[in-house]
Amino acid sequence: xxxxxxxxxxxxxxxxxxxxxxxxxxxxxxxxxxxxxxxxxxxxxxxxxxxxxxxxxxxxxxxxxxxxxxxxxxxxxxxxxxxxxxxxxxxxxxxxxxxxxxxxxxxxxxxxxxxxxxxxxxxxxxxxxxxxxxxxxxxxxxxxxxxxxxxxxxxxxxxxxxxxxxxxxxxxxxxxxxxxxxxxxxxxxxxxxxxxxxxxxxxxxxxx
Numbered sequence: 387x388x389x390x391x392x393x394x395x396x397x398x399x400x401x402x403x404x405x406x407x408x409x410x411x412x413x414x415x416x417x418x419x420x421x422x423x424x425x426x427x428x429x430x431x432x433x434x435x436x437x438x439x440x441x442x443x444x445x446x447x448x449x450x451x452x453x454x455x456x457x458x459x460x461x462x463x464x465x466x467x468x469x470x471x472x473x474x475x476x477x478x479x480x481x482x483x484x485x486x487x488x489x490x491x492x493x494x495x496x497x498x499x500x501x502x503x504x505x506x507x508x509x510x511x512x513x514x515x516x517x518x519x520x521x522x523x524x525x526x527x528x529x530x531x532x533x534x535x536x537x538x539x540x541x542x543x544x545x546x547x548x549x550x551x552x553x554x555x556x557x558x559x560x561x562x563x564x565x566x567x568x569x570x571x572x573x574x575x576x577x578x579x580x581x582x583x584x585x586x587x588x589x590x591x592x593x594x
Contacts, residue, residue, distance in 0.1 A: 387467075388427070389437035389462070390565035393420040394447035394475040395497065395544060400427045401565035402437060410451055411566040420454045428462070436466065441568055444472035446505045446524065446585025450467040454483060456527050456580050463580075470502035472569055472578035475563045476543075480509040481518055481570040483542045483561060492521070494538040495561075504532045504545045505585050518572065 387409065396418050399413035412427040428435040442459035445452040456472070461472035474562045476495040481491055491513065497505040508522040527535065529545075533553035541549050546558035568576065 387437045388439050388441055388568075389431070389435050390441045390568040391424070391428070391455050391459050391563040392443040392475075392478075392563050392568075393424055393451045393458075394443040394445045394464075395451060395562055396417075396563060397562035398423045398427065398451075399563075399565040400424070400431060400435065401568065402431050403436065403566065403569050406569045407571065408566045411564075413564050413566070415562065418450075420448075422449050424454060424458055428458075436463075437468065439468050440470045442470065442472050442477070442580055443475050443563055443565075444578055444581060445475055445583040446499070446526075447475050447563075449582075449584060450501070452582045452584070456582060459580055470580045471576060472580045473568065473576050474578065474583060475547060476505065476507045476524065477509075477518070477575050478563045478567050478571060479543055479561050480507075480511075481516075481572075481575075482564075482567040483540075483559065484511040484516060484518070485570060487540065490540055491527070492538050493540040493542060494522075494536045494549075496532065496536070496541050496543040496549045498545045498548075498584065499526045503528055504549060505533045506549070508536065508538055516570075518575070524585055 402409040550558040
């Protein structure tokens, strides 16, 4: 059994999964306030979320949300003496979207980033294996630059509608990373170190 924690975006969710089966899940779009919501959500799970391992969303997304989720995962892992690993927020949204759109083999995930920028990354999917491959690097760009770069017709994520509006063509679908969807990730996508993926350079600069 695995406890999954996802607080990297405006969504806050936890789940207990076993293989491809969801044992229990708690999810909510909270915007802010992940720190107050997260532990009560975990406590509401069967056996207060106790599992054999923990999987946590490492980002990109909200700087604060990412840190809240990882800190909680590491603390619980230490307290329960179980391993903690991570996954990427764009990967989980892509994996879930390809299952909803069985006729799509390429798409782009676009999230709201910091300072008016968008996090974007494109993916392809081999069928029927559902093996995902990233076709572009993760980037943080202004909407105009992102729209000029993205060529996939379908864009999913919290910033999908914004990107499609700026670009003027294609289909958008709002989507968030949710913990129960971690069952769609391939094993290789769930072995990241539990460290933040911020997706852009920090605002603070070291004086030269």
